[in-house]
Amino acid sequence: MDINILVQNFIEEYGLISIFIIVMLEYANLPLPSEVVLPFVGIMVSKGNIGFESAVIVSIIGGLVGSITNYLLGLYFGKPVIKYLLENHPRTKESIKSSTWWIKKYGKLSVMLARVVPLARTFISIPAGMTKMNIASFLLYSSIGISLWNIVLIYLGYVLGGNLHQIAHIMKNYSIIMLILMVIGIGVYYISKKKRHKR
Numbered sequence: 230m231d232i233n234i235l236v237q238n239f240i241e242e243y244g245l246i247s248i249f250i251i252v253m254l255e256y257a258n259l260p261l262p263s264e265v266v267l268p269f270v271g272i273m274v275s276k277g278n279i280g281f282e283s284a285v286i287v288s289i290i291g292g293l294v295g296s297i298t299n300y301l302l303g304l305y306f307g308k309p310v311i312k313y314l315l316e317n318h319p320r321t322k323e324s325i326k327s328s329t330w331w332i333k334k335y336g337k338l339s340v341m342l343a344r345v346v347p348l349a350r351t352f353i354s355i356p357a358g359m360t361k362m363n364i365a366s367f368l369l370y371s372s373i374g375i376s377l378w379n380i381v382l383i384y385l386g387y388v389l390g391g392n393l394h395q396i397a398h399i400m401k402n403y404s405i406i407m408l409i410l411m412v413i414g415i416g417v418y419y420i421s422k423k424k425r426h427k428r
Contacts, residue, residue, distance in 0.1 A: 237269050244279060249291040252379070256295025258351050267379055271386020281387065285380055292375040293368065296354045300367055303358025310355060328352040337366045344374025 239247045251266050267288065273279045302310050311325060328349045332339050340362070343353040357367050 236266055240266070240269060240273065241278075244273075245283060245287045248279075248284060249287050249294075252288045252291030253295040253298075256292045256351050256354070256375070257298045258295075258355075264382065267382035268386030268389070271383040271388070273386075274383065275387045281383070284383055285376075288379040288383065289372065289376050292379060293371060295351075296371050296375070297368075299351070299354030300358040300362075300364070303355035304361065305358075307355065307359035311359075325352055325355075329356050332356045332360055332362075337362060337370055340367055341370035341374040344371065345378050350378070 236251060239251065248266075248270055255266065270279065270284050270288065274281045274284055314325065328343060330349075332353070335342055340353055340357055343349040354367075354371070
């Protein structure tokens with residue numbers, strides 16, 4: 230059965246607790262698509278099955294718990310974790326690369342900015358832990374970024390109702406734009422760094 234259908238059935242069956250579990254696992258880097266999960270939560274809200282505020286709060290708490298899990302992994306087992314991911318899950322290479330770039334470029338602010346960027350969004354917690362970022366700052370900026378992402382996706386589901394295809398189309402275009410901007414940003418950063426090094 231399709232993972233998206235399984236996730237939707239789980240949310241329909243268990244409500245808020247399922248939202249917490251799924252979002253927590255997704256932010257802990259399990260391959261669960263928030264681009265599908267959170268809009269579906271919005272659809273449940275529009276039907277009156279779940280309160281909007283409750284859904285948002287639970288999803289944010291789930292995101293923070295998952296993020297802290299990854300932060301601690303990065304803090305205590307950073308290099309072995311990265312090595313394991315690169316060797317066993319080569320698809321994570323771009324995510325790790327982009328997350329590391331965000332940390333180097335924007336420091337603490339990167340934790341907030343990366344939360345609304347594909348690939349970097351969940352992996353940013355590991356390099357944050359590896360660089361021993363202040364935990365209070367990590368939680369503050371993570372809370373802001375996670376809140377923005379979760380609220381927007383839940384609201385999309387609420388407004389567009391059952392039109393998941395339209396939501397998927399919107400998110401696909403958004404992801405493409407953000408990835409292009411990120412690649413340009415990485416390129417500019419490394420070119421300027423190389424020029425400074427030559428000087």
